Amino acid sequence: MRIVALSDQHGFLPDVPTCDLLVVAGDVCLDRFGPFMAVHDPYQQQAWFDRTVRPWLAATPATHKLLTWGNHDWCGQMCSFRSDTEPGAWEFIADLLEAGSPMLEIKLDTPAGKTGYVVVASGGEKRPDIYVKLQLGSGKVG
16 A cells, blocks of 8 residues: 655645555645635635635546645634544444444644544554544534
């Protein structure tokens, strides 16, 4: 399996070689528009994402693609992208919770005071556990 992993791009979208899995691990978006930090206008950052990142992802020769938000991807924190998530992903999380998988609550340093949630899925006897980060606007699952 060929995996390409990227992070902290801050608007730089490189050519990606053919791979089985592309992981974009946060900070994909521009964090400045002129002299202003994009946090001042996450909807402008979302428009840039829609106009620039979506076509880049679509053209990337990867069988599977996974993108997570970073602490500079304010549009991911302030705008809704829920419709981009495969329905099966929410069913998977619901199944984990119904099966008794623990959900950890984590206090984040950035942004200060925000709470993060992680569901722990047991990998079994010979495999490591899998940690699934949830981006919850309301702080509630459901």
